[in-house]
Amino acid sequence: MEKNNESAYNLDELASRIEFDREDYLPLLSLFVEQTILDLEEIREQIPERNEKVISERIHNIKGAALNLELDRIADILTAASVLNHAGKHGEMVSSIDKCMKEADTLKRLLE
Amino acid sequence: MKKVLVVDNHVMMLKFVESLLEKKGYEVRTAEDGIAALDIVKEYKPDVIFVDLIMPYIRGEKLVSILREFDELKNSRIVILSGIAAEISSDHLDFGADACIAKGPFNKMGEHITGLLSGFEQGSISGPVKDVIGTEDVYKRAITTELIAGRRHSDIIMDSISDGILELNKDFRIVYANNAAKAILKVDEKTLITSRFSELCLPPNGHVMEEYFKGIREKKPLEPVVVERDGLFFEVNIRHVITETDESYIVIMQDVTHLKKELIAKEKLIKEVFHRVKNNLALISSIVNLQIGDTEDERVRDVLFTLKTRMDSIALVHSQIYKGSDFEYLDLVDFTESLFSSIIYSEISEGKYVVYNLNLSKATIDIDTAIPLGLIITELISNSIKYGFTGEKGGEVTLSGSITGETMSVVYKDNGTADEQYFSFEHSHLLSLQLLNALCAQIGSDITFKNNGGAEYCFSLPVRKT
Numbered sequence: 001m002e003k004n005n006e007s008a009y010n011l012d013e014l015a016s017r018i019e020f021d022r023e024d025y026l027p028l029l030s031l032f033v034e035q036t037i038l039d040l041e042e043i044r045e046q047i048p049e050r051n052e053k054v055i056s057e058r059i060h061n062i063k064g065a066a067l068n069l070e071l072d073r074i075a076d077i078l079t080a081a082s083v084l085n086h087a088g089k090h091g092e093m094v095s096s097i098d099k100c101m102k103e104a105d106t107l108k109r110l111l112e
Numbered sequence: 113m114k115k116v117l118v119v120d121n122h123v124m125m126l127k128f129v130e131s132l133l134e135k136k137g138y139e140v141r142t143a144e145d146g147i148a149a150l151d152i153v154k155e156y157k158p159d160v161i162f163v164d165l166i167m168p169y170i171r172g173e174k175l176v177s178i179l180r181e182f183d184e185l186k187n188s189r190i191v192i193l194s195g196i197a198a199e200i201s202s203d204h205l206d207f208g209a210d211a212c213i214a215k216g217p218f219n220k221m222g223e224h225i226t227g228l229l230s231g232f233e234q235g236s237i238s239g240p241v242k243d244v245i246g247t248e249d250v251y252k253r254a255i256t257t258e259l260i261a262g263r264r265h266s267d268i269i270m271d272s273i274s275d276g277i278l279e280l281n282k283d284f285r286i287v288y289a290n291n292a293a294k295a296i297l298k299v300d301e302k303t304l305i306t307s308r309f310s311e312l313c314l315p316p317n318g319h320v321m322e323e324y325f326k327g328i329r330e331k332k333p334l335e336p337v338v339v340e341r342d343g344l345f346f347e348v349n350i351r352h353v354i355t356e357t358d359e360s361y362i363v364i365m366q367d368v369t370h371l372k373k374e375l376i377a378k379e380k381l382i383k384e385v386f387h388r389v390k391n392n393l394a395l396i397s398s399i400v401n402l403q404i405g406d407t408e409d410e411r412v413r414d415v416l417f418t419l420k421t422r423m424d425s426i427a428l429v430h431s432q433i434y435k436g437s438d439f440e441y442l443d444l445v446d447f448t449e450s451l452f453s454s455i456i457y458s459e460i461s462e463g464k465y466v467v468y469n470l471n472l473s474k475a476t477i478d479i480d481t482a483i484p485l486g487l488i489i490t491e492l493i494s495n496s497i498k499y500g501f502t503g504e505k506g507g508e509v510t511l512s513g514s515i516t517g518e519t520m521s522v523v524y525k526d527n528g529t530a531d532e533q534y535f536s537f538e539h540s541h542l543l544s545l546q547l548l549n550a551l552c553a554q555i556g557s558d559i560t561f562k563n564n565g566g567a568e569y570c571f572s573l574p575v576r577k578t
Contacts, residue, residue, distance in 0.1 A: 018218040024131050028218075031124040064195050065124050070217050 146170025169287035276365035390430035475575035500528020
């Protein structure tokens with residue numbers, strides 16, 4: 001079970017989940033973190049606009065990549081956010097997006 | 113070493129497949145969209161091409177069917193690598209792919225990719241693979257199935273529309289064409305997709321089209337243009353579409369051949385009517401001319417001659433209209449030049465000369481202005497010759513005009529006697545002066561006279577600046 005802090009992520013363990021060497025895994029994770037932060041920022045901008053289409057596209061992008069990398073916790077948070085988006089409950093989405101951003105920031109710090 | 117091309121709009125996916133396969137000794141090229149992929153295969157012949165289905169502009173299915181048109185790629189294997197593989201079942205074979213792998217966790221997906229490539233190389237997989245590989249790692253989503261069905265339905269509608277529809281990306285390269293557009297342009301899809309619209313010389317030449325798109329970028333109003341191709345006429349409308357994430361241009365080509373043919377027939381008919389009116393006026397003018405020669409009474413001869421000159425002036429308007437390309441507007445300078453030379457040639461008597469100067473701004477006038485204007489000028493020149501140039505030699509007339517807005521202020525001047533009994537509206541009762549007033553009223557103007565070293569008249573007329 002992952003914990004929601006830096007020590008919860010171990011890069012070697014993450015790489016081994018998808019049977020990658022650490023050196024091959026890091027560039028992929030770095031790309032994921034970089035794109036995820038951009039997408040989450042875009043989602044934050046679109047929430048007040050209630051722009052369901054763009055939010056849905058961005059969630060879909062992050063979730064797909066998270067599942068590819070078996071980052072299940074991020075995928076789970078976004079699954080919940082996606083349900084709220086389609087239900088028009090954009091106000092309630094904010095905490096999910098914040099949670100997801102925290103996960104991405106944790107991974108970013110690990111990569112540094 | 114086997115060559116591989118990976119087409120996917122997700123950079124992480126490209127990086128994953130690239131590093132996976134390079135480790136296995138493959139030479140890998142990557143493309144982030146269909147256009148980049150089609151540019152690459154013009155010079156690089158991969159043995160295996162991996163194609164994502166959901167990509168901007170050129171979707172995976174379309175890209176595969178275009179790749180299948182390249183003779184050089186007939187032996188290449190094309191594999192769909194998609195996140196919606198679970199929902200498309202075995203459709204990948206219909207659009208020309210050899211196999212389909214479901215996107216999933218990288219470790220599983222990596223195994224499927226390398227396993228499939230080994231199968232191709234070792235010959236254990238020689239034909240198309242019907243079943244989607246890796247579906248056990250993903251689950252089928254009802255919403256995705258519905259979206260795919262909706263998109264296919266939209267494709268059917270687009271391909272049933274009789275108007276040609278193209279989508280251009282922001283660099284004006286064609287990324288989509290419906291069936292009607294392909295039929296209109298008569299270019300195979302392999303050539304059509306990725307071409308620049310202007311390179312297809314539609315309308316008349318590429319430069320015109322580039323200028324047109326430049327205008328679009330500068331947010332100038334989008335006017336439809338009618339273009340001819342293989343004897344057919346199409347009205348081309350272009351819409352600039354901007355979304356939150358992208359921009360593109362939608363080109364709609366509507367076959368207006370029947371309307372254009374009707375228009376050409378009507379234009380011919382109108383020209384013919386103008387031609388016949390002009391010929392009839394010329395015929396009457398000739399008869400009046402004969403009558404002049406047969407009449408000894410000087411006053412009657414004078415009346416008939418004046419009448420003939422006025423008819424010639426109206427005939428000239430009709431002649432200029434049918435010789436030109438515009439049925440509504442005449443070039444003012446051309447028209448007055450012809451009018452002056454025609455009137456002076458017919459009015460001048462032996463031994464006299466009349467020099468004329470035209471100093472008019474460039475403009476066009478409509479036919480409702482041209483006929484009264486022709487008669488006004490006829491009266492003014494006739495009066496100058498008859499009553500102003502009483503000496504033996506003749507004189508000089510000048511017509512000047514400057515434009516303010518849509519009005520030209522016109523000054524007609526001669527260097528004759530300006531005897532007020534013939535020229536002044538206050539002191540003369542000549543029919544000619546009454547006509548001048550009435551004709552100027554027709555074009556919405558007053559006319560004033562003053563003696564300025566000769567007769568000088570001022571009036572105005574509605575014009576279009578050119």
